Amino acid sequence: MQRREVLELLRDVGAGLLAAVPVLAAAETVRIGLHGVISRRARADWWQQAIADHAATHYSTPPAELLRDLLADAAVLERHIADGVDADRGGLLRAAGYLAGVTALAWSNLGERRQAHRWWQTALDAADQSGDRAAQVWVRAWAVTNGPNIGRQPKESLALARQRLDERPAPDSASCVLLGGLAQTQADLGDPAAVTTLRQLAELTERVPPEVAADRVSLFGWPEVRLRYAQSYVHTVRRDTAAAYAAQDRALELYGPDLPRDRAKVLLHRSRCLVIEGDITGGTVSAVEVLDDLDPTVRLESVKVSATAVLAAVPFDARKLPAVTALGERLAAR
Incomplete structure (x- = not known):
């Protein structure tokens, strides 16, 4: 679906994307309530699985369809946070951070930069209030990486990256995405430190768990090809075409x-x-x-x-x- 078609759907609320959100949200509220009675699982556990599902379909689902489901889930999650019944408020806020981040990426894919900016701010606020460092790193990592696609100023992305940049980053996907986004931002700013950051990223990539390295389609994975993409971006921006071609050759193989x-x-x-x-x-x-x-x-x-x-x-x-x-x-x- 092209951007102009999505915009037509957004304008035509009676038959389009947003009209389906209340119905889907109501249906999901009923389902979660029923299954909660059956299994007695905490709401935060349900949302952890929902986030994993959205992250796994980000690359394969048309963004308008993905956005419809994300907005419906956001409406349900808002109620769960507001009702104050669940003791695991931190877990729900963590889920809200992830959900808002994936939603920001969906808006970005549609070229809706203002909406993407606003959802990134919601994601940052939710992750910070949750107190969960993994969520804080993940949200900042993808916000930084997404920066060029929504017109975020490189200096702003640099500040975001540095907020949760550890001296010894953990060998996980969020830290890898953050280093990759930092390297790309440094390249956009003309900072030669981008090459050093790429070197750190390559070393960290070698240490990620096998299941993370094997995950090619999820926003929680970090396969080798994403390292090669970051290298291609940075070396292209730096006009080092020999290094860029080498990274591109490997990426296209993968x-x-x-x-x-x-x-x-x-x-x-x-x-x-x-x-x-x-x-x-x-x-x-x-x-x-x-x-x-x-x-x-x-x-x-x-x-x-x-x-x-x-x-x-x-x-x-x-x-x-x-x-x-x-x-x-x-x-x-x-």
Whole structure:
């Protein structure tokens, strides 16, 4: 679903996305209540599983569909936190931090930057109030990584990263995402420390548990390919095309059909490298091909941002080349 179609749904409340939220929220409230009586499980335990489910489907579910379910769950979780019955308030606030973070990513994928910013703030506040450090690191990690896609200023992302940056980070996915986001932010700021951060990230990646390294599709996983993506991003921004090509080669070996969005972004890094090296036509033509070959359901804002970076790398005196014009037209149409 393309962004303009989603916006039409959002405007048409009577038949669209938001109209379904109250019904879904009511149905989920009934289900959780019934199963709670049967199993006597704490509400926080239910939400831990719900967050894991949303994180596992983030890459594979169209963002409009994912957002509908997230908003419905948010409505239920709000009631659970407000009613004050459950003793595990901290667990519910932790769940709210994760849920709001995944929701922010869904808004970002649709190009709704203002909504994404607001949901990130909710995620940060909830995680901080929960007192759960793992949630605090995870929320900041993804907020930093998501920064370029929602227009967050790099200095603001840098400040977010440093709030929970440990001298000896734990070998888990959140710490890896945080270091990856930090390296990308440093590169965007022109800070040579980005290379040192990448080195730390590579060392930490080698220490993550096998089940985390094997998790390719969840927001709680950290497979090798995400390290290679971070390396590709940083070296491309730093105009170190040899190192960027090496990271891209390895990433493209590892990407499968289940991650077409991130594969497309790495291909767009390569297009940008070609432009940096002076092959302006080759770089912009390849970028157009990436956009044209990508299924519309995954042709999301982060892909557009990566393609826009290819166009931005073109020197001013080459902006009228046919291939450059074609790329600009593709981007304007999305």
